[in-house]
Amino acid sequence: MTRFVWRGVLLCAAMVLTVSGCGESGPTAAEAGETLKSHITELMKERHALDVRITDSGGRDIPCGEGKAKRTFAATGRYGTERLESDSLNDLLLGSLSGVAPYRIVEDRGDAPLKLANDDYKTRMTLESPGNGQYAVRGETECLPIS
Template identity: 75%
Template sequence: MAFFVRRGVAVCAVMVLVAVSGCGESGPTAAEAGETLKNHITELMRKGQVLDVRITDSGGRDISCGEGKAKRTFAAAGRDPASERGGDNLNDLLLGALSRVAPYRIVEDRGDAPIKLANDEYKTILILESPGGGQYAVRGETECLRTS
């Protein structure tokens, strides 16, 4: 009977360790969120009908945040057929297209500055920072997340 008690205690101890190690580890890794970020920005440019899209930051690497966490980045730029459109108008067009890509909430919008948006589920942040003159620009980053 002593064997069964020890075995039961060992099983319970392992179960407790598994349960505790899972605490705070939910959600995507930096690499997973980085792929989502890339997909969201690429799809945003497509849905926004941006022309001549070029990747200005291909991301794909961990940027250390300390404490075993990292973030990823990605950015793209392109042009609008109407070269006279200003940055605010272009950002507004992207904001409208973003509603067809993923649910982001506005974190910061001061009118003449870039628009910062966040998606809490995917742990991604987008910055719509079109400079004007018909030139679109979007960059993004993930939150600081676990690497594995």
């Protein structure tokens, strides 16, 4: 083939790839699920949580209808002492979260779980430490396209 034809082929391929990506507006459920998993795992590392245990490994689509799904992930860990209660533990988690990703508070009722969201990553997180030095974090993605 001539150089002119190859240029045309490459130009067409680039246009197809560009157009096919134009309809996408954000992550898929699987991509957001991996991001959520990373955020919660990194949060536990930032807090130097002991005895971290994954209580919901996620990794599967939960149908939301209209070809969309959400993903979940949850973990628990332990603070170095049992003296801290729920609010203090959640405050520690919230402070450490700023080093992981920017989440905003969407619900804070004092002694109730602290609910957070990140609109860019399409993820939500709940800090629900029960007290006695035990951290607990669970999260879920928004309902997002499966592929």
